Amino acid sequence: MSKILKNQIFIPIAALLLLAVFNLIMDPSFFKITLGYNSAGDPVLSGYLMTILDYGSELAILAIGMTLVTAASGGQDISVGAAIAISGSVVLRVLCGRDHHAETMQAPIIVAFLISCVVAMIFGAFNGTLVAFFKIQPMVATLILFTAGRSIAAWINNNELPIVNEVRFSYFGGFIPGIPIPTPFFIAAACVIVIFLVLKFTNLGLYTQTVGINENASRLNGLNPEFIKFLAFVILGLCVAVAALIKVSRLSTINYSVIAKDIEMDAILAVALGGNALSGGKFNMTASILGAYVIQFLTTTLYKFNVPADALPAYKAVVVILLVVFSAPVVRDFISAQWKRLTKKGVTENA
Template structure:
């Protein structure tokens, strides 16, 4: 029973509940919604579930990077534009290569895209950690600047390219799963090992909880803050590569547009507080899958484009409310405040009360 209560208090649990409910709604409309088939032309597996995990790969990438930025009590509004930069560099590089099946061209495109994103992420980190600008302001400026850089790279035009190995990033499969999703999960595991098997994750959390105390404990916040924004930018560029590889075209105004909002929502749904501190990598991944499922559901149910934001907002608000212990107490126990376990009796708050003494001190 105690394990069940602990599970109900876990934010990502309600994200999984939301995914299941959305899939049930879609299945009610179409009983074959969860069916998996085989494409006779390509021999690859097809189905709505595979479509969901494929489109979730870019969201997982930007949500993963956003998790650590938010854990330091920051925000990164430039991840959507970083996706556009990564896609622009990749498409522009591949469009200059004559060999359509060159693996070397694909690796060069990926390397240059990530490299430019790392440089821009370092600028973000320096503005926040060294110059002392607010993360909201510095990343807002970078959001506009990076989108402009993408336009400069492509000459302001949507750019297409042909490269079969690069196209397989989104359209290929590994063990029946989309290649982009498999790569995204591998990166999530690698980053999780980095954060939890080293002191880096603990230092990020300590900076988010109390930067002054962490500094007194010997933690240097500047290098960590810079590395966090660099990581967020690099992962966003990878997300951009996944996005453009599906259609082999980058739209300088459309690629990554408003994706920073989906990233923030995924992180919050996963249980990472906007006030900084402890983060949940698994929770952010679940949140990204929920956002992808929600986007697919909106299209499948035929929700009008004008009503789509309101529909998504209602679902997300309901999910966030379910994460509140007070709301759960009202819904599941018929009202009243959440139960507080009985503890030792506390002395009256008189003059000699420890509570008063601590507050005076």
């Protein structure tokens, strides 16, 4: 039992089960999934679970990058929301060209996406350079982009709000005709598979943890800690570009001031929920990704129970405090010690 408690992935799974049981008791129809048709006549699966898989995807993708950044640099990137605005703005700028309401796309989607990837990685590299080479606290370094990012995003499109009218663009945030499962889930799954292959077949995971645990020791062992940190931020940039594509595709347009607002906090929370130390070092990627879906599960649950609008953040805060306190090593050690004492007592009494 104490082994299970000690396992990092226990926290997000416990949270997920708790939320699932709560919903099961309150209203079992929460788990109902129905097959219907959307207005274009294509089959779609709908239900709360599909909603969670759908909307949790961007967060899961961001959690991948955020976990690496956290592990390597011992700090968090708070500019991901602003970076999504920039990256999304680039996608629309390339697709729409000069005409903001172009009837047809001016460039293939793949070109727009690749350009946005490059831009997002450059901004990631900017953050990475400040953190790795200039040794600035990650939160301070990314504060620059956090502040300026949305203005940059607006500037890219001359402050216009471009709209893509082609239906193909909406597939990324919606459904591909004939496939009833939301596309964002497939995109997230692809990202997860890629990162697991990378972690399995390269030393990225090992090196990242080494740098996070002890930078000097890693240097003495022949690693280049600056480069590893830099790389983590660039990878996060790539995650941002993927998440941004989904976000702008959902509505085929962008609103610079509110797109992906406060998503950085949810992404950091996903990492924390995964039981990863926010001060860097060892990490568990699966736990972070699960953490992201737990947050979406919570959000969807709160929407379902019609929590009064102005009270919603308060409810979320209470749940978050509980989860984070429970995942703190001190509390978990205490619980497992208590558990041990209880079981020991039971054994002696039996004897």
